[in-house]
Amino acid sequence: MSMVVFDEVVKKYDAALSVNHLSLVIEEGEIFGLLGPNGAGKSTTIHILAGLLGASAGDVRVGGHSIRKEPLAVKRLIGLVPQELAIYETLTAEENVAFFAKLYGLRGSLLRERVAESLEFVGLLDRAKAKPATFSGGMKRRLNIACAIMHRPKLIIMDEPTVGIDPQSRNHILDSVRTLNKLGSTVIYTSHYMEEVEAISTRVGIMDRGRLIALGTKEELRKQSGQEEKLLLELDRMEETMLMEMREHPRLRSVMVTDAQTLEVVLDESTTALQDLLFILHKHGAALLKLSRVETDLESLFLQLTGRTLRDRG
Incomplete structure (x- = not known):
């Protein structure tokens, strides 16, 4: 079954096309890596999928629901781990998770169960009563994930979840992605760390200047690039x-x-x-x-396809 279907999605800012007639199918059960240099349209694509931004044309369906016609049904299926931290420093860790859980209608014993479950999953149950102001950057990122998964979403979107954190926390997050996928969630993962995408993704899409220019497994991308x-x-x-x-x-x-x-x-x-x-x-x-x-790494494939490295601007 297809979990996500982008159907000729366009996003215009004045005369500029940030997303240019994007058509893409992501199957249920995938860990899908979405790559592109800065300005490629990745973030805009993620925001349209999550319902944070309206498309100029086209539609996105998640679990069969249209983001245009059934935005609430789509949002109930999604857990979003944004690039910028979406936690409240003045609330405790468990209060943060509970706040987002209540937005999804969780109450009573189920709410308490899911809060504890999510904090345990990210390794923060022992810090449930502590406030994020006392946390390291990696712990805050893990709390961000707990807030996104407490309602057991079918689709988890992770937008640069390991920016600026220590290697131990990065490994914890990557292991968490694999575990969430094994538990039944489809994952869309974006990162500026090519090795992360290479390590966990079952399939990769590469965007450049608003278009999807390559799609497939690493082996399929190698053939597309002519390597x-x-x-x-x-x-x-x-x-x-x-x-x-x-x-x-x-x-x-x-x-x-x-x-x-x-x-x-x-x-x-x-x-x-x-x-x-x-x-x-x-x-x-x-x-x-x-x-x-001799294995071809994803970094060289990306450079071959886009003519730029992942961190290039423009």
Whole structure:
């Protein structure tokens, strides 16, 4: 089932298009990473999805409900962890969570149960009576998450949830994302830390200048960007005739000797390229001791697709 459907969503500010005819489907159960350089339209897209901003055209459906026609039904399904902290410094941790829980209609024993459950989930139950003014930045971020999940939302939106926090709190939050997903929530996650998105996302969408320019798993993005398949082969022997045959083969784009026993080979996208490579090795009597794939990281894919790094402005 589709959890989120963007249908030709447009957002204009005067003559400028912040979101340019965005169509996107996010399936139930995904951890969906949304990336883009500053000014790409990510935040505007998140705000439209959460009902904080109206679209100029198009519609978004969450769990089958239209944000235009049924905004309250959509908001009941969503838990939003905003980029800016949305907590009250003068209330205790449990009072903060209870405040947001009451907005969702929770009362009585269920309210108390969910407050305790949410604080325990983020590791703050022992600080329930303390005020956020005494918390570290990471603890405040975790309280922010507790306030967003106490009603057990079907969709959790995390917009830069680890900005400016320590590594321990960052790891706690990433583990929390995985756990919430296993418990049944679909998660949309934005971050300026590419390694976070790479570590937790099942699929990634990349926006640039208001458009969705790439969508898929990391492997699918690699193919879309035109990046090649690269392998490292450790052999028991090297022969010049074998290397010459490899370099002349149309499906082997490059063959480079990196040391006395190791080859770096770039394959084309054909299904037989690896088979052809192994055939040449066998033909020349070279034993394959080790075969490993050179992983393409998300940062290089992003740069290839947008021409900018994630933190670039403009």
